[in-house]
């Protein structure tokens with residue numbers, strides 16, 4: 001890397017004066033938590049997804065935990081889910097002492113394969129937990145046909161749309177979004193659970209707030225609860241981010257299109273799938289698979305670093321993580337599609353304000369690493 005060149009970062013949120021003003025207003029109001037910004041953010045988010053209810057929570061992980069409780073997942077149950085996800089989707093089953101049962105993924109969309117999921121259903125299965133990985137809609141109609149309760153991990157999928165026009169997270173199943181700093185919309189940390197059912201919202205709102213019912217005084221709690229609340233400061237940032245969401249999503253899509261052009265000539269490189277069958281991706285990350293038989297993925301990550309380009313292996317297969325191997329005895333070879341994709345996947349720099357010049361730099365660096373002269 002030449003000294004004059006800046007490092008191209010992996011991700012960078014878009015935050016501006018609107019967010020600053022919003023935060024200042026909350027600070028000056030003195031009401032930092034359990035204030036009016038929470039329902040305001042929830043209502044704006046629900047309206048955006050044309051879904052009846054939304055509940056703000058402290059993280060995507062917290063939302064997944066409450067969503068699984070809301071569909072009744074409990075001790076000894078099995079939940080069929082994807083091994084190609086961020087670890088929190090599987091972990092959230094363990095919080096309720098249920099077992100995440102993995103099934104292989106579709107090699108094109110990288111989402112849980114409905115046929116493999118159907119084959120993994122047993123008498124103990126009480127829910128399905130598809131993940132809209134990298135913002136690409138999972139095949140919800142196929143999962144719905146299996147007739148089991150569904151929780152959607154939509155943490156990476158804000159802005160994605162199903163072929164029938166339903167926004168991801170708007171089909172009525174408890175669906176959970178994440179607002180960590182690399183996401184399409186960020187509140188620093190945070191999440192949102194959407195649902196069509198008032199009863200689910202009521203349960204989630206109580207359980208995120210120490211098990212307190214809306215009409216109860218501070219000190220009476222009629223069920224087990226957690227502290228999974230999102231602060232008013234975070235919700236105020238979320239409202240400001242929602243106002244600029246369309247623009248941020250458009251910019252991400254434009255950067256993705258630039259990447260496609262710039263990387264087109266790299267032989268054997270796996271690119272994110274194009275939108276197919278009417279499903280539309282909500283762009284979150286730009287993840288490629290290094291060519292089979294070429295330099296190993298980890299060497300590619302190191303090579304890119306030498307060219308001043310941040311990247312990371314993304315995502316590792318959950319079942320091969322040491323905790324999952326030890327706890328459940330998982331081994332290589334169980335989910336071959338997932339294992340091959342996970343071993344070759346690398347996330348490239350991707351953020352709304354990425355310039356064409358930065359995309360070119362990444363492409364040039366990747367070419368130099370994959371096809372050294």
Ligand SMILES: Cc1ncc(COP(=O)(O)O)c(C=O)c1O
Nearest residue numbers: 059060061086088155178179180
């Ligand atoms: C697919 C997926 N599920 C769950 C999560 C967990 O979200 P959070 O980090 O907000 O707890 C993430 C976030 O990184 C994710 O990408």
